[in-house]
Amino acid sequence: MRHTLGQRFGKAYRLTRPEEFRRVSRRGRRISGECFTVVFRPNRLGHPRLGLAIARRHVRNAPQRNRVKRIIRESFRRHRPALGAWDIVFTSRPSLVDKDRHELFVMVDRLLREIESCDAS
Numbered sequence: 001m002r003h004t005l006g007q008r009f010g011k012a013y014r015l016t017r018p019e020e021f022r023r024v025s026r027r028g029r030r031i032s033g034e035c036f037t038v039v040f041r042p043n044r045l046g047h048p049r050l051g052l053a054i055a056r057r058h059v060r061n062a063p064q065r066n067r068v069k070r071i072i073r074e075s076f077r078r079h080r081p082a083l084g085a086w087d088i089v090f091t092s093r094p095s096l097v098d099k100d101r102h103e104l105f106v107m108v109d110r111l112l113r114e115i116e117s118c119d120a121s
Contacts, residue, residue, distance in 0.1 A: 013080070015051030015087055024051065024087045031114055035096040035104065038111050040088040040118075048083040050076045051090070058092040068096065068104060075108040082116045 015021055028041035043049065052069050059065040072090050076083075090108075099107075 015049050021051050024089045033107050033111050035093050037091045040086045040115050043085050043087045046085050048086045050088050053091045055092045058096050071104045072108050079112040
């Protein structure tokens with residue numbers, strides 16, 4: 001299935017370098033949910049970017065860890081038009097272990113809606 005370019009999670013929408021993660025974590029605003037801590041900071045790119053830090057100690061099994069990342073990326077993709085120009089980093093918390101797919105989608109959506117309501121200026 002082909003996606004339109006606007007729907008893809010291309011490199012332009014990712015935080016990739018360690019210094020990008022550090023910049024967000026040092027000076028960003030922080031919100032916490034049951035399973036994630038999210039740190040976000042305005043950027044000058046005109047669009048949001050996403051970084052993921054899902055700890056192996058919180059989700060031991062690689063396929064489960066990848067499932068969590070897919071859920072976050074999919075929610076980010078859906079919310080991207082309304083997010084504004086933020087660099088966003090999702091970090092896992094220990095309670096992530098026993099959550100199912102639906103619960104994770106609900107939690108991630110709630111956190112992203114909270115970011116949407118913040119002013120990026």
